[in-house]
Amino acid sequence: QKEVEQDPGPLSVPEGAIVSLNCTYSNSAFQYFMWYRQYSRKGPELLMYTYSSGNKEDGRFTAQVDKSSKYISLFIRDSQPSDSATYLCAMSASGGGNKLTFGTGTQLKVEL
Amino acid sequence: GAVVSQHPSWVICKSGTSVKIECRSLDFQATTMFWYRQFPKQSLMLMATSNEGSKATYEQGVEKDKFLINHASLTLSTLTVTSAHPEDSSFYICSARNPRSSYNEQFFGPGTRLTVL
Numbered sequence: 182q183k184e185v186e187q188d189p190g191p192l193s194v195p196e197g198a199i200v201s202l203n204c205t206y207s208n209s210a211f212q213y214f215m216w217y218r219q220y221s222r223k224g225p226e227l228l229m230y231t232y233s234s235g236n237k238e239d240g241r242f243t244a245q246v247d248k249s250s251k252y253i254s255l256f257i258r259d260s261q262p263s264d265s266a267t268y269l270c271a272m273s274a275s276g277g278g279n280k281l282t283f284g285t286g287t288q289l290k291v292e293l
Numbered sequence: 294g295a296v297v298s299q300h301p302s303w304v305i306c307k308s309g310t311s312v313k314i315e316c317r318s319l320d321f322q323a324t325t326m327f328w329y330r331q332f333p334k335q336s337l338m339l340m341a342t343s344n345e346g347s348k349a350t351y352e353q354g355v356e357k358d359k360f361l362i363n364h365a366s367l368t369l370s371t372l373t374v375t376s377a378h379p380e381d382s383s384f385y386i387c388s389a390r391n392p393r394s395s396y397n398e399q400f401f402g403p404g405t406r407l408t409v410l
Contacts, residue, residue, distance in 0.1 A: 224401030
C-alpha cells in the first residue's frame with residue numbers, strides 16, 4: 182500500500198465548475214500538507230500549505246485536512262482553463278522544507 | 294523571487310555514458326537541495342537530500358555510486374548519472390529549500406528529461 186493515495190484522473194470539468202481533489206494517507210506522522218500544481222514538463226509550484234487539521238482559503242482555492250480520517254482535499258471554485266494541470270498532494274512529518282511524500286497527481290482539464 | 298533553474302532541460306545520451314544535471318537557486322542561498330525522479334503518471338520520488346559542504350543522504354534503494362550528488366556551493370547542486378542505461382530514462386527534478394520563505398518550503402526546478410538510448 183502506498184503511503185499517499187491519489188486518483189490520477191483525468192478529471193474533466195466545464196469552465197466555472199467547482200473542482201474537488203482528494204488524497205488519503207496512511208502515515209499518522211504526517212503533520213504538514215501541501216498541494217502543488219504542475220504544468221506539463223515543468224516543476225511543481227506550491228499552491229496551498231496547511232499544518233495539522235483544518236481549512237485554509239486562498240482566493241479560489243480551499244484546502245481541507247481531516248487528520249482523523251487521514252484525508253485531505255483541495256477545492257477550486259470558478260475553475261478556469263488556465264487551471265488545467267496536474268495537481269499533486271504532498272505531505273511531511275517535519276515541514277515543507279524536509280522530506281516530502283507525494284501522491285501520483287490528478288490530471289485536471291477545465292474545458293471552455 | 295525563489296527561482297530554481299535546471300540545466301539541461303532535456304538530454305539524450307548513449308547507454309554507458311555519464312550525464313550531469315545542474316540545479317541552481319538563482320535568488321536565494323540553499324543549504325539544502327533535493328533530487329527527485331518522476332516516471333510518467335507516477336509521483337515524484339525523492340532520491341536524495343543534498344547538503345552544502347557534506348555528503349548527500351540517499352533514500353533507500355537509490356544507488357549512491359550510480360547517482361553522484363555534489364553540493365559544492367550554496368546555489369549549486371549537481372546530479373551525475375553514471376553509466377546510464379535505458380531504465381534510467383526519466384524526468385529528474387530538483388528542489389531547493391528557501392529558509393526565508395513563508396513556510397521554509399522547497400522551490401522546484403523545471404526538471405530535466407533524460408533519455409538513454
